[in-house]
Each structure stands twice: as structure tokens, then as C-alpha cells.
Amino acid sequence: MINNSKIISHSPLIERFPFPFKGDSYRYSNNSEALEPPFLLDITPEYFKEIEQKRHLLKTRKEQCYQSFSHSLEGQWEILEMIINEMTSLYPNYFSLKKNKNHWTFCNHLLKEEQSFIFGNSSSLPYEPLDFIGRHIQEDLIYIAQRDGDLYMDAGQLCFPANWSIAFNLGMTYTEFHSPVPYFSDSGLAEKVRNFLLRIEAGKPWTRLNWTLTVEPILDTFPETFDEWGAKKEKVTSENAGQLVHLRVEDQRLFRLPRSNGILFSIHTHLISLDELRKNEEWINRFYRVLTDLPDYIAQYKGFISYKDKIISYLEKIIKTKEGVIK
């Protein structure tokens, strides 16, 4: 018998990092692709550290990281069921579930935790279903309801945001919560992507990679704490950019939820320092070409226009040294 169960890969970060650039130029577009295989979960060696951090944030700043409407509960149970099914079928060594009709017992063997509850009965769990299951996986989870022909952000557990907040976005429509994105919101692209999302089908999930830059390996870059992490941008020089500046990639996945007819949007955030990224020469060269080609409105929105020149001079230095060595 073949053992299909997945285990955590311990290969170095550079070998498993989701590098986002397919070409030498980056612009906003609907860059979604069919997700193959069609699963949400990715458990990496950072699991224990990130789960601990997530739970600490949820304990100390709950309103900032978790928000929901009461009418999202049906969708939340559907999300919990989908994720538990995936956890136990993809990683049976790490997670298990015992079902006796609606009485379920979920075990997380990695964390040595067990929780019994009645499926569909929210008072039988210590947290709302979305909040509960999000505490067992690295991904952030956003529930987008489809109501009367539009998409609304109706619930979410978002601990590792790239400068946005569920507390601010809750209840907004798709076009409303994208209104700060330049070009995307005023070129008609946002409506096009919304119409695409309105039609995604169960069993055919989609994925896209989004990216930005973060100074120091900080996952919880909330607008609410901008004073703490935003000030670090000023420290970047062309000498220390390799250690300080991190390429931040969001592995985003989109699933139609057939029961609620809503959409589950998951985000798995990965960070890599530019010094680490240098280990792949093709990637660091491509990253340099993307940055030099990047229009200011994108660098401005992504929040690194103030130190973009420092990164470029750092990259030029290392690329020149490398070429010097080769010659």
C-alpha cells in the first residue's frame, strides 16, 4: 500500500519559497490560475512558531485579528468542515477526526490538543468555527459571502496582514475593499475580477501569488501598529538591505463553498530576506529587473517607494560582484 500522507518538508527556505515573478515586469492583472492539486493547506517548518504567534495575537488583540457577522456562521461551519476534511486526509499523521453523527472529536497531534464539539452548534466550541479552525493552520482565512449578486467580506481571521485589517474591511463589498489599490480600482479591472470571482465553481479552486516588501521578518504588519513596523523602513541602507528587506509573498487561494454559496479566501504568507534570495541567482536577477521596471504608483501603494533606491543599489552591487567573479 502506498502511503499518501504528507509530512512537513524540512528543505531549506530557498528551495520551497513561492517566487512570484514569471517575467521581468510586474503590473496588476487577474493572474489567477487553476489550483492543482485543489487544496488549501501548506504546513511548513514554521508551523509551531506561527501558530504560537497567531494565538498570542488573538489573545491580546482579538478585535484587530478576528471579526464576523452572525449571518456568517453557516459559511464558517462549512469552512471548518472543509479544512478538517483536508487536514485529516492530507496529513493523517498530524490530525484526526472521530465522528459520531454530529458529535465530532478533532485531534491535533502536532500540538497534542483535542476538542470535542457538536457540528453546527456554535456554543459547543470555545470560539466561532472560523476562529477555532484558523488557530490550527498557518493560513489566514477570509469568508467572502455572495449575496444578491455581490461579494461581501463577512468574516475573517487575519493575523498576518500586509497592511490591511479585517476590523476595517468587515462588511465591505469587493470593490469597496479594493478601492485603495491604484489602477486596479479605477481601470475596470476590479469589476472584471469580481465578475470572475462571482462565477468560480466548487471543485475548481484558484490561486494567485501577491507580493510586497517588509523590513525585518515581521508577519503581523497591521495598519493599527504601523508606528511599530513602519518606522523600520527608515533604517534601510544599501549596506544592510540584504538582511533587513524581506520579499513577502502571499500564496492566496480561492474556493467556492457550495453550501453557503460563498467564497473562502486563504492567505499563506512567506517571508525571505534578500540575502537568502541571493542563493537563487535567477530569482535575484529577475527581482532586480522587476524593481527597476516597476512604476512608482505600485511601489508607493506597496509601501517601499521611500527605500526602493537603497534596494536597487544593494542589488546592483551584488549582481556586479557576481558578474565580476564569473568574468
Next chain:
Amino acid sequence: MATSTIEVVVEEIKRESPTVKSFKLVAANGSSLPRFSGGSHITTYVQTEYGLIERHYSLTTDPDITDYYQIAIRRSDQSRGGSIYWHDHIKIGDKLYISYPKNHFPLSFRAKHHVFFAAGIGITPFLAMAADLKKKGKSFELHYAAPSKELCAFHDFLLSIYPDETHFYFSKEKRKMTTDLMKNQPIGTHVYFCGTEAMIREYAEAAKAFGYPEKSIHFELFTPPDFGPLQAFQVKLNKSNQVLDVQEGKTLLETLLTHNIQAPYSCKIGGCGSCQVNVLKGEIDHRDFYLSDTEKKEGNVMLTCVSRAKSGYLILDL
């Protein structure tokens, strides 16, 4: 048909009326089936000696039942062969593939009251929608027209489960279902129609005349709307510079697919919008119920499954 289909087995076949049979489908591997929302349908793929028969049928059970799905099919002599095949050839134990549930006929979230109008086999989506609303304690009423009690599929079921909500209209008893039922409804009422194209047109026009906002009017078609003859035309594909002839009687979508053009689609009857493409030049003969009047007037997009060129040719952004 790879990852996005589910293999199922026909577990039970039941005669619901002299012309309607219901089919109970279970997952071939014994696992549970996805839950769905009221108004959803599945696409069934049946391999026959005449080729693959691909049809859409509404799911008729409580959306939280995951052990099996049920669909109900009326045998139609005018059909393209799908319903006849299901009635005359499908037997218990047969295997087939189905899509995941899709919903092109969802319940409104904001509606204060839901009024359903079913003509004949048009009852099927409302069976699951009623179950959904009942469970959530929402208010609804169901008006169901059939020739007679004997020819009325699910009559006893509806009478026992939704006795207060269901109203029957049997034409043999000279009781006619009329659009006047929409007249004196509370503000916030949404109306839903499922039946023949003529019935849907009549009810949708009446609802508009009574003052229902367009977004409070919902319907689902079973067959492509009839907009007259399917004349031949040409399309030019801008990206590949190919010119294709859409023959008389054929749809643009069929033509694209036979030429291996990766064109998206789902319902194939102009109802879901999945096959929408951008049109760069040419006059479009819109034959769908999906695009708004403004979009149709602007003429920059079309649905390839039903719409055509008014004359000559179209340039598509494909």
C-alpha cells in the same frame, strides 16, 4: 472531467408522476457528497452509445443531506434525447459522472419574503430552496401549476411537508395560476419563476409592471430562449488571427470548442454569464437573459453559448 467531477451510482429510481422520475445518486467511492445551497444544480455526464449526454438538473433534496443527491426528470418527447435516455435506459447500479453543485438560481439574502412560481417540472429547484428557507425560519410561499393532481410530481410530499406554504393550480380543475398573486405582497418580497420560457416572460413582465425592482425578480430557464433562426456568420479571433465559420444551426460556443479554442462556459443557455467574451468589432445579436440592457446596448461583450452576429462578422478578443 478530471478533478472537478464526482463519480456516482444510481441507487434508486422512483416514479413521481406518469411523466416524472426521480433518481437517487450516491458517491461511487462511498464518501459523502458536498452540501449545496437551495437552487443549485449539477451537470450530469452520461456515456451512451450515441456519445456523451451532458445535462443540468436541479438538486431536489435538503441541502444538508450529504449521503445522496436526488434529481427529478420529466420525459419529454421534444427533448434532445437526454430525458428519454434517463427515463428509458438508466437503471439502478449505473455509474456516471456529475459536476460539483453550482448555483445560478440562488435565494436572495436581503428578501423579506420569497414567492415561488413553478410550472410543471419547474418545481425542482424550489424543493431545495423551500427546505433551505424552512430550516432558517424564513417566510415563503410556493405556487405550483400542473395539469392535474395525478400529473403533479411531488404533490403528496409538498402537501405533507409544506401544507401552509404550498398552493396548487390544476388546469383540469379550471384553477389557473395567475400573475395577480404577485400584486399584493409586502415590500421586500422577491419573486422566483421556473417553467417554460413563455411562462417566465409573462411573469417577469408582470412583476416589472407591478413595480418589483429588477433585482427582486429571479428565474431559471431549462432550455435556451427562442430568438428565431440560427443563421450562419463569421468570427475573427483577434489574438490568433483565425477566421471561423459558425454554421447555420450551430452556436458560436460549439464552433469555438470544435476548433479547440479554450472558451469558458457553463450553463449553455444564456443564463450564467460564464462564457462571456469581449467583442472588439461587429454588431451583436444578444439572445441571453444574463447581460443587462446597458451592457447589451454598449455591445462590448457577448455570451458565446446563445448570442450571434446581427450580420456579417464579429471580431472577438480571443
